[in-house]
Amino acid sequence: MVYCCENFTAFFLPGFRTEEELCVKVKNCLTKDVVILSPEDGIQKAASAFISNKIWAAPVLDTKRRVVGILSITDILNTFSPDFLPMLSNVDFIKDYGALDISAKDVRDLAKLKVADVMTKNVVTIDQEGDLVAAISLMKKHGFHTLPVIENGRLVGMVSNIDICRRFLEVWEGKTKGEE
Numbered sequence: 001m002v003y004c005c006e007n008f009t010a011f012f013l014p015g016f017r018t019e020e021e022l023c024v025k026v027k028n029c030l031t032k033d034v035v036i037l038s039p040e041d042g043i044q045k046a047a048s049a050f051i052s053n054k055i056w057a058a059p060v061l062d063t064k065r066r067v068v069g070i071l072s073i074t075d076i077l078n079t080f081s082p083d084f085l086p087m088l089s090n091v092d093f094i095k096d097y098g099a100l101d102i103s104a105k106d107v108r109d110l111a112k113l114k115v116a117d118v119m120t121k122n123v124v125t126i127d128q129e130g131d132l133v134a135a136i137s138l139m140k141k142h143g144f145h146t147l148p149v150i151e152n153g154r155l156v157g158m159v160s161n162i163d164i165c166r167r168f169l170e171v172w173e174g175k176t177k178g179e180e
Contacts, residue, residue: 026135027128029167030149030157036061037071039116046071046115057146060119065154069119079110079118125150126159132167135159 035049035058049058050073060069125148126135135147139161146160 024132024167025128026126026130026132026149026159027156029132029163030128030159031163032157034059034155034158036155037115037119039068039114039119041115042111043076043113043115043118044111047073047076057144059123059148059155059158060115061155067123067125067148067150067155069116069121070123070148071115071119075118075120076110079113123148127151128156132164136161136164 035053035055037046037049037058037060039060039062046058050056056074057070057072059067060071062068124138124142124144126138128149128151138147139145146158148155149157149159
């Protein structure tokens with residue numbers, strides 16, 4: 001658990017009136033209605049869900065609602081961009097011969113992949129009783145914009161940097177609902 005130090009709020013987030021407003025629990029600002037993927041879903045289905053729901057990532061669950069992975073748009077796009085590609089993109093002869101081009105066939109071949117082939121398997125989660133400061137810290141440490149929220153090992157929702165910012169805005173505007 002992350003505890004707020006004295007005067008942390010006043011110094012870093014002057015819009016907050018009390019420590020309790022900053023240390024709100026994740027459960028009070030998570031999104032419960034989330035897109036859920038299965039490891040057996042195709043990448044095309046996942047991409048379609050991302051676009052139609054305007055989301056960047058979705059949890060991948062097993063049949064017992066346990067998080068076994070997370071898939072992001074970045075994971076999908078990285079299938080076209082191996083880790084060594086940035087080093088090669090500055091080499092002129094590679095560009096001149098089209099070695100870095102993506103063909104329609106490459107895109108069609110991607111549709112054959114399953115979510116399990118591309119998803120991130122070492123998932124960072126946060127318990128719904130965790131503090132928002134802990135969620136922010138995890139997102140920053142791992143470079144994520146969203147985290148699966150769990151209770152007793154099972155998914156209960158997702159919390160994103162937008163959800164947290166929305167909560168901060170509510171506090172700054174005085175629209176708190178007397179949450180824990």
